[in-house]
Amino acid sequence: MKINVNATEYTVDVQGNPSLLEVLREQLDLTGTKYGCGEAACGACKVLVNGTPTPACITPVTSVQGKRIRTIEGLDADGRLHPVQEAFLEEDVFQCGYCAPGMIMTAVALVESKKSLDEQELLDGMNGNICRCCTYPAILNALKKLTQNTTKA
Ligand code: FES
Ligand code: FES
Numbered sequence: 001m002k003i004n005v006n007a008t009e010y011t012v013d014v015q016g017n018p019s020l021l022e023v024l025r026e027q028l029d030l031t032g033t034k035y036g037c038g039e040a041a042c043g044a045c046k047v048l049v050n051g052t053p054t055p056a057c058i059t060p061v062t063s064v065q066g067k068r069i070r071t072i073e074g075l076d077a078d079g080r081l082h083p084v085q086e087a088f089l090e091e092d093v094f095q096c097g098y099c100a101p102g103m104i105m106t107a108v109a110l111v112e113s114k115k116s117l118d119e120q121e122l123l124d125g126m127n128g129n130i131c132r133c134c135t136y137p138a139i140l141n142a143l144k145k146l147t148q149n150t151t152k153a
Pocket of ligand 2: 093094095096097098099100130131132133134135
């Protein structure tokens with residue numbers, strides 16, 4: 001089966017009905033996306049499927065045929081960081097960083113929605129992403145900056 005990841009077509013083995021996360025990490029060597037809970041409860045494995053944050057751990061790879069998958073590796077644009085990555089770095093958000101790929105991909109979807117987002121909408125948008133290091137205040141600060149930038153543009 002073919003899947004489109006970060007604008008590249010890959011042929012992947014679907015024997016045993018692997019999850020999208022298994023295929024990304026074990027077949028495509030895209031190990032930026034992390035395994036946390038394995039049951040859609042932590043957000044560590046979130047990638048964008050047609051622009052929607054999606055837990056790759058419970059998503060059968062066969063369900064994403066014909067869809068656009070975007071992972072943390074796909075944010076690189078000619079060696080430049082995505083504005084979300086820049087903002088998170090500026091706020092010194094992460095400690096261990098394990099939640100970072102899922103947090104960032106979820107934030108990318110929020111910021112690229114171009115909506116004007118108030119604090120509650122930001123919190124709702126990030127719901128389902130858990131940080132064991134409790135970096136939530138810094139994440140919220142970074143998201144507020146991004147939303148202000150988005151609305152000013
Ligand atoms: S590993 Fe997928 S949501 Fe936790
Ligand atoms: S920075 Fe450690 S889990 Fe989020």
